[in-house]
Amino acid sequence: MKFLQLVPSLLLTGTVFVSFTTFTRSEEILLAKLKKITASTDLRASSPQQTSLVTNSRRVQPTKEIQRVSEIEHPLKSAQMLLVQSPPLQTAPSKEVVQVTGVKANPTDKGVEVILQTSVGEQLQLINRSSGKSFIADIQNAQLRLPSGDAFTFRSQKPTAGITEITVINQDANTIRVTVIGETGMPTVELFDTDEGLILGLMPVASSTQLQQQPDTQQKPGVDKPSRENPPEKPSARGDEPIELVVTGQADGYSASDATTATRTDTPIRDIPQSIQVVPRQVLEDQGTIRIDNTVRNVSGIAADGQGGSARQRFNIRGFSNFSSFGGGFLRNGFREGEGGFRETANIERIEVLKGPASVLYGNLEPGGVINIVIEQPLRDPFYSGELQIGSYNLYRPSIDLSGPFNLDRTLLYRLNAVYENSDTFRKFDQGIERYFIAPVLTWNIGERTKLNLELDYLNDERPFDRGLVAIGREVADIPITRILGEPDDVFEFEELGVGYRLEHQFSENLTIRNSFRFLSQDTFDYRAEPLALNATTGILSRNFRSNNDILERYSLQTDIVGKFATGAVKHTLLFGVDLTRQTTEGTQRRLPGGRTPSINIFAPVYNLIPRPGLSLLTNVVRDNNSSANTLGIFLQDQIAFADNFKLLLGGRFDLVDQESTNNLNDTTTSQYDEAFTPRIGIVYQPIEPISLYASYSQSFVPNSGIRVDGSILEPTRGTQYEVGIKGEFFNRKLSTALAAYQITKTNIATADLNNNAFVVPVGEQRSRGLELDVVGEILPGWNIIASYAYTDAEVTEDNPRSRGGNLGNQLANVPYNSASLWTTYEIQSGNLKGLGFGIGLFFVGERQGDLENTFVLPSYLRSDAAIFYRQNNWRAAINVNNLFDVKYFEASDFGRVTVRPGAPLTIIGSLSVEF
Known part of the structure; x- marks a missing residue:
């Protein structure tokens, strides 16, 4: 059954007109939000960039401009139109940090959509910091968090024609940064929120003919190279339902922004007043590692120590053996491991090496450091x-x-x-x-x-x-x-x-x-x-x-x-x-x-x-x-x-x-x-x-x-x-x-x-x-x-x-x-x-x-x-x-x-x- 859909068309005079078309039942929730926005918000032209309201892969007539913070006369109540442009030092109002628990990348007929999954998408506010061919937006009072509590980074290279790369990272302890790099120019960005979270619809600077001629391959859109944490997905059962890529939390490539070992909380490495190095899973895979010995050699200050007849794994960290009478110098998810045997690498997500004394958090440990x-x-x-x-x-x-x-x-x-x-x-x-x-x-x-x-x-x-x-x-x-x-x-x-x-x-x-x-x-x-x-x-x-x-x-x-x-x-x-x-x-x-x-x-x-x-x-x-x-x-x-x-x-x-x-x-x-x-x-x-x-x-x-x-x-x-x-x-x-x-x-x-x-x-x-x-x-x-x-x-x-x-x-x-x-x-x-x-x-x-x-x-x-x-x-x-x-x-x-x-x-x- 089809119903009437309201589409706000914004003129430079600020007058709102209503046109009629049809929409499916799955879009009824958006209708009330559109009415609320058009009734309570005065939109003005101030920038050559475009933004619009979208429903999954279908696009509603976009507005012509993205407002600056100084030009917004009334506070917005929905994340649908919260993308604003501000001076670099402008900050968003202080509020509780919103936990974004997942990221999805979905193909559309015009490009790709990025979904930031959260139950309170309406609380997310975007500050535009774009430059050159890159669309850059900071989402303040928000952090990427896995269900397990780990922070993570999302990256998709060449997800569609006209877009070189999409990244979503924790910029700092209270800010998510979304970066979209275009091949020939800055992509058009469209926003709306659903019960699933905040959605950014991305359309590259490319002709519709170029996009339609994009080859149909088995490679999943939104992912350049599958991995153990970003597996290829199966096609959707519904023809109009997008294929999705769910990023589950492993730090992309060799980079790692957060670590838990140094503070027992998710803390950016840059905010930790002690030396800590992270060896992510990708390093183990690239080096073909089946022994931790060959992994920790990538970290400074670690040297091989006596291995008790080549039957145990011991290391010197900053000159001191990590072995003590209370067991080996390894932690497993924060728990002390025993002495003996070789640690298995098959189920390792990452290795965190904390240099120096760690007794304040983990009790009796040698002063050189610990491997978690x-x-x-x-x-x-x-x-x-x-x-x-x-x-x-x-x-x-x-x-x-x-x-x-x-x-x-x-x-x-x-x-x-x-x-x-x-x-x-x-x-x-x-x-x-x-x-x-x-x-x-x-x-x-x-x-x-x-x-x-x-x-x-x-x-x-x-x-x-x-x-x-x-x-x-x-x-x-x-x-x-x-x-x-x-x-x-x-x-x-x-x-x-x-x-x-x-x-x-x-x-x-x-x-x-x-x-x-x-x-x-x-x-x-x-x-x-x-x-x-x-x-x-x-x-x-x-x-x-x-x-x-x-x-x-x-x-x-x-x-x-x-x-x-x-x-x-x-x-x-x-x-x-x-x-x-x-x-x-x-x-x-x-x-x-x-x-x-x-x-x-x-x-x-x-x-x-x-x-x-x-x-x-x-x-x-x-x-x-x-x-x-x-x-x-x-x-x-x-x-x-x-x-x-x-x-x-x-x-x-x-x-x-x-x-x-x-x-x-x-x-x-x-x-x-x-x-x-x-x-x-x-x-x-x-x-x-x-x-x-x-x-x-x-x-x-x-x-x-x-x-x-x-x-x-x-x-x-x-x-x-x-x-x-x-x-x-x-x-x-x-x-x-x-x-x-x-x-x-x-x-x-x-x-x-x-x-x-x-x-x-x-x-x-x-x-x-x-x-x-x-x-x-x-x-x-x-x-x-x-x-x-x-x-x-x-x-x-x-x-x-x-x-x-x-x-x-x-x-x-x-x-x-x-x-x-x-x-x-x-x-x-x-x-x-x-x-x-x-x-x-x-x-x-x-x-x-x-x-x-x-x-x-x-x-x-x-x-x-x-x-x-x-x-x-x-x-x-x-x-x-x-x-x-x-x-x-x-x-x-x-x-x-x-x-x-x-x-x-x-x-x-x-x-x-x-x-x-």
Whole structure:
């Protein structure tokens, strides 16, 4: 059934006429709004730009002008006509920040429509800042937010003839910027609001004939290149209903504007007074990464550390190991992960690296920094992806990524990532790598303001246990890097199960409560021929058969309340939280009695001189203990904005730690109760919009596991950091830079008690000073870059004064003075070769000390990587080459002269992925 439609025709005299035509029932809602606008608004001519009211892809007669703010005589009540032109410094009235929860791009018969999804579209006001061929509008008091709470960026390149690019970004904490770049001139923009949100209809400066002759292809309008987070959509069932592209939140390309790790709130990186770098998913895909080791090397100040027999992932951040007795230095969505195993990359959305102390938010962490792995979340629209990677050393790695809604109203969403991996290594073990991983996630949108996430992840990993090579004199022994000095069947087994939930309720736009829980269980086992000591003259390496068997369980509960309010002109984002953690461990180490394990000649090794002893024959039990640690943390943080360009961060945390350890060998129990307060203060000043200057002071603490001769546990180690820096955003915020200088001092470090070497005393101090530079983003369309440089001077500044020489003045192990990285890709944007891309990487690590005693040196190296890839429609093929010139290099040492880990030689990985 068709009805009459009112179409306001605006004349230069300001008189409103009414013409009659027909419209469908789906447009009835707009009719009342049109009447309201025409009855209450006096429209005047002031600009050559055009704007109009549209209904989906149908256009109503446009008005001739866009008004300036100064020329509006009556306040507008609808977003239909809120596009206004103003001087650059004009600001919109202050109001609550509107959450835009999604972006859609729909084709029309004249161009394309961009829909900003929000239930209060009428509250959005646009300030026009257009110039040249670009239409630019700022939507004040608004922010892009995913259902999961993450900020995101939307970009569509060449969505239709005549338009080069559309971007929608968070310009700052309270402003969304929409940019539309025309090929030959500024596009015409048409506006209206619906129950779905605010719609911008875009018509390029091109003739209707040109538009009608645009080829009909299977490529979806509004998207230049599909990705795992922007999957191709299926055609609509209705012929007149547009195909839509739903952007679900992954930062576009290499750019990332926000991070949660530094403040536990969604905060623009430019407003954080501490160094934080984000490695987005696109970098992992371009580099063909299946190990986090190869991902964090893109970030300044991170160096490889001992990996416990190539079975764990540990790093030095700003000179300090990220491993502590309370687990590894990884967070998973803000929860501490355990020590052991290799973190899986298949379900990673991005990696956030926070440099410096983070104890104020996460409790006991080493002062160098922390690596937070942000996991992918369910999508509102069906998405199915499969990938197969095949490469050197018989690598075979299929994976799937499935997501979508369970029900029609999309309140119940799921995501499933699963991986199987099987490969050999470049080291000559009989043992290979076999790995299973599965991670389902379920999201239940209980109501408009309440959401529940349920997560489970399971990992089973088996690989060789490998201590690597040995040092002779001041250098690594000149033997092939493929040679093993243990036994060919040395093995490491790891099993991990994680289960958790996250419940979030938004009382209002300014008050949110989050409650999260995670249970983590890890079971590790190894059996190896452990290297002990090398006779440098004969090349004979003594060894000992030994086995570790350990179990860790951790229960973690987090509750946060985030409130936003103002005291006069000063704005606050207040965070209050409570963390509860209980961790239990139990384990043993068994050894074959001394003298029964055959030694090996590193120059002419002979393996399997005796049959591998059964576990029952490892009768020398040197460790049999169980321990527990209960922690309570209470923290408060206030992000204060005195002005748009002047911000202060204040935070403090109080922790209670109750430890108990039982030695089952002698039936003794030791306990320790610690209290710690860790503050943080930072200031940010932005003299001009792209530049942020900052300074900060922060502290950290970690409970000590060292035991005095009287049986008591040492007091916690403390870390103190001073940091200053400058951050910049360029090319319309597509390229970010960060330069930081810092000093970290770690005190109360356990050192050997010279009266009894079996015990320790707390007299050690270490200091790290450095300078870091990071660059990441897009230089030109299709040209991405992530690069870094770090100068790190980490040394022992205090040691046991009674020791003979000791380590005073020594450099910390595995920390290079200089390190740098460069990875850049370019993808052809048009023509017959569109979708073809190339990548090249250079990774430099300077000379490092191999142990704390500084008895030998690991040489510097420059490793080169390369990639070629081709993406078309919904598939992508790639070849990645690591260590292109087959350079011999050494990554790190585990704990000294007999545990040097060699780097992999030339490695090739091919991949093919398909998305539906």
